Amino acid sequence: MRAAALIMLKDLRQRVRDRSIFLWGIIAPLGLAAIFSLVLGGITDTQNLDISYGVVDEDGGAQAALFIEEVLEPLNDEGLFTIEPMGSEAEADQRTGDGEVEATFLLPAGFSDAVGAGQPASILVIGNVDSPTFSQVARSIAGQYAGQVNTINASLFTYLALSGEAPDPATLEPLVGEVLAVTPPLTLVDSEAASKQLSAATFYSAAMAILFLFLTVQFGVLGLLEERQNETMRRLLAAPISRRSIIFGKALTSFVIGLASMAILVIGTTLLLGAEWGDPLGVAILVLAGVIAAMGIMFVVTAFAKTPEQAGNLQSIIAFVLAMLGGAFFPVAAEGILGRLSLLTPHAWFLRGLGDLATGSGVEGAFPAALYVALFGIVTGGIAQFRIGRVVRP
């Protein structure tokens, strides 16, 4: 333990002297966050103020009413956007085209019947061409709701078929309604709506912070390869200290540098860019989890790389790929393979956790995301431990 602390202090002294740590840990992420939120902030800042969606109910049935009452109205009530009921498709076309609303949900005639009959049902979305992002949000709300309805439908259908009952629309429809009523359909807008909750300054501050965190942790763990390259590993191994304490010392260095740079970035972006990170304890927990995740990846890279240069390059590539997939540069569609991959990244969860904090949830709002992010680090770092021994030798 003492040896690990000595190694960390020595490393910190070297890193501070080297100064590149300030570039990667503070200046670059802060600068990029400032640039991004200036350039892209204009679009994103106005969005929360007045986004409105239209809705046309040409169906008039129970299922259409359920969608409007259970999905759209709660969002309206939460102030995420306003809902404008419209009389007909023609009216919707015109008012959406004029940009009065960002997009309009169209519940076609026969929607409820289709749901009741266990047939595929869909909600149409009419989008405004000048507002592609919000049209996309509407489409994903509609698509996921329809998907959910269809899944429930199919399950019920199968259940009834297996239990020998005839799948009669009359039995099915109320059942679908019941299931939908107890399933909170709002889960489907989580990722989109949540990240939209962050102001541009906050979003890009967080995104750049988590991106660069994966680069700054290099300054510790990767040092194992550097010590080997400059032969000082021989001295560390010859000294009366354990091999564990050498690894632990390097991990400590990464941890301290990662945590310090994140703390400076949170404070710096709050003061300089007006970022609003949310509940401080929740942010602290997410940041801690983020540091663990970054260290996990760094350990894997170090355990498999041959030289410090190779490890540095590999870590940079991984940092950028994960950040991109995780939606740190631009939103990633919540559906499809990309959407699923995105949800594997600690970045997506980190941003989602901050989104949850921003919607005003207390500390506990950060727990699920933080748990995933930390587990990501513990699992990857744990795997690396089986191989890190090959670096801690002469």
Added chain:
Amino acid sequence: MTPDNGRVLEASNLRKVFGDLVAVEDVSFHIGEGETYGLLGPNGAGKTTTISMVIGLLERDGGEVVVAGNPVTTKSTTAKAAIGYVPQDIAIYPDLTARENLSFFGHLYGMGGSDLKRRIDELLEVIGLADRADDRSEEFSGGMKRRLNIGIGLLHGPRLLMLDEPTVGVDPQSRNAILESVERLSGEGMAVLYTTHYMEEAERLCDRVGIIDEGQIKAEGTRAELVSLVGQRDKVSLVTADHAQEVAEALASHPDVVEVSGNESGIDLLVSGAAAALPALLQLAAGAGASVTSVEVVEPNLEAVFLHLTGKALRD
């Protein structure tokens, strides 16, 4: 020194294999207090691998090591605390000053506080870096880096000092300073393991020498013991002003002369017991009508021993 008393290092039957290559095979030696033991052998002989096993840097594939009564493994901190190690390649942090380098390793060896400060100042004087103590070591000359490299190994006052080719790439002045300090440390009772491929260094410093080649110790002993392996055959070089041919023939008739060869300026002889035979040889030369202008007698050295044992030169 009695065999079982005062032994600081006891290494027996060391073995190390890298893939198909047997890098070290059945290497055994011991070093007593105040004794300097040399491992003399060419590049690739297995010197560094042997040292690495002795200090618990490398897992052994066979053999035992005991330092100051404690068995050495890669995990043994007690034994390691008694060893000072100077790696073959310079192993210092270039972005730290000389003092910071010393201080870091001093702390790793459990030193600290004013004791460590005093010791560092003392050592900086010894390695001649007192006036550059607070400069980053990347600014140092090769010789200064070497001296710092050695200083780190000496800092904690080890009982056993391992020097792995410490003079490679060092200017003659620094080299002499290094050799002198090894002599002084040994005089103060430190046990020293010194590896080198320079015959002169082994002859000058080491009480006993192990001649190592292809991972094995081919012979071991004091300089005199090793030299006796080649037989007491001294090389005698005569320079004559004239009559070289006649002189050569006359000298060949002497019973102690084993071999005669001519060179541009004179005659080289291989003689068993040159000291005893020299007067007779000079008389023979005079009898052949030659005036001898110079005589040089070279006793056999470790270079010759190495050649005798392995059939190759120490340096290629």
